[in-house]
Amino acid sequence: MTDNNLNEVNKDNIRYVMITPENLQNSDADNDEIDFRKLWNVIWSGKWIIIGVTAIFTIASIFYALSLPNIYKSEALLAPANSEQQGGLGALASQFGGLASLAGVNLGGAKADKTDMAIEILKSREFFSQFVDRHNILPDLMAVKEWDRINNSVIYDTEIYLPKSDEWVRQVKPPRQIKPSMQEAIETFKNLLNLAKDKETSMVNISIQHYSPYIAKQWVDWLIRDINLNMKSRDKQEAEKSIAYLQSQIEKTTITEHKTLLYQLIEEQTKTLMFAEVRDEYVFKTIDSALVPELKAKPKRALIVVLGVLLGGMVAVMIVLIRYFASNKTTNGDR
Structure with missing residues (x-):
């Protein structure tokens, strides 16, 4: 095949494209836009999963916040x-x-x-x-579970201390003792x-x-x-x-x-x-002088619930994205 014939084949079958910085920038912008749209579509398609998981975290954080005693x-x-x-x-x-x-x-x-x-x-x-x-503050220091506002009395954890018999009954592993030591109490x-x-x-x-x-x-x-x-x-x-x-x-x-x-x-x-x-x-x-406080110092229940909502939302989004990428990997592997 002569050089003239080869040139004719190249001209007929090969498309020459001039690559410039402007072309590269436009191409990257298009890819970023496409990726962002895909990501948004993936998240939107999993909106019910996100709503469900976030709701579970929200409810759990509410129950947890309410279960904490006032301090x-x-x-x-x-x-x-x-x-x-x-x-x-x-x-x-x-x-x-x-x-x-x-x-x-x-x-x-x-x-x-x-x-x-x-x-x-x-x-x-x-x-x-x-x-x-x-x-004699050891029981009030180590065994109190909550405070009864109506009767103005503390409620002890009976798995730790029995107030009627003044007996310590907690189950601990050595070197801890059934009755808390001074080292443990001072901490x-x-x-x-x-x-x-x-x-x-x-x-x-x-x-x-x-x-x-x-x-x-x-x-x-x-x-x-x-x-x-x-x-x-x-x-x-x-x-x-x-x-x-x-x-x-x-x-x-x-x-x-x-x-x-x-x-x-x-x-x-x-x-x-x-x-x-x-x-x-x-x-x-x-x-x-010290006063009997009327308002609690903690826990900050509203903050706990807000953090629970944010954590639930992040976990839910991660679940949706992981499911999407895992399914794509499986599909590409089958091909």
């Missing part, structure tokens, strides 16, 4: 108690800090440090153990307790969440009272030991200046004892 939050605002006795100690600190430290007497007057220490004590295992034993308590200190004002916000608004308020009051008693007891013991030591040193020394200093230190420690005796709000003063 109430009671809170109080505290301020560090003024420590007038610190003024006299501070005046002595610059002159006799060395001797006072030997006596175990703190002349620093660090009010902020005492507040921070009180907050850390509130979070400690030792304080919590004493709090549980003093007020639960920490989820209910919130302590927040404002760095600028040193104000402390303390709050408790519970199924019963009355218990939440009661626990806040108990915590404030107990931490004041705890800090008061610590300072009293320290002051009494310091006074005993200082008195023993007075008997040993014959230097008049030393005796004068020791008597001044005893005077300041005596002031500490006096303040501890007369003050109920020793480390924290209540600015805004």
Whole structure:
């Protein structure tokens, strides 16, 4: 076959197309439009599946939201108690800090440090153990199921605790115990307790969440009272030991200046004892007392239902798309 004949065949049987960037862009746009239309058609064809699945999720989320018991939050605002006795100690600190430290007497007057220490004590295992034993809060902490508003009483989960016989009956695997340990209880308590200190004002916000608004308020009051008693007891013991030591040193020394200093230190420690005796709000003063909350803090039932609807819609669309692509794959495989 000659070159002329070959050229004639090529011209007759082959269609030459010039590819330009504009052609490619238009082609991609057409494909995107077609894909979007297909996707919409697939979703629209499965609208009853989407409606059905979304309805199931919506109903389930409504029942779930309604099944959750209300949780109430009671809170109080505290301020560090003024420590007038610190003024006299501070005046002595610059002159006799060395001797006072030997006596175990703190002349620093660090009010902020005492507040921070009180907050850390509130979070400690030792304080919590004493709090549980003093007020017998373990059943209300670990076994309450809901609160009966009409009778103002808590309802216990009888699979965990029997209130009439004061018996723990829950089924747990080791290392958990039938009666909750302090380690387990304090982890639960920490989820209910919130302590927040404002760095600028040193104000402390303390709050408790519970199924019963009355218990939440009661626990806040108990915590404030107990931490004041705890800090008061610590300072009293320290002051009494310091006074005993200082008195023993007075008997040993014959230097008049030393005796004068020791008597001044005893005077300041005596002031500490006096303040501890007369003050109920020793480390924290209540600015805004805890109240019995009328409105729940959670759950946010409307939000739960909205999230349920959105989740149901997404799952339904995924089901429709998966069914479509699976059927296409099967059809193409058969071909």
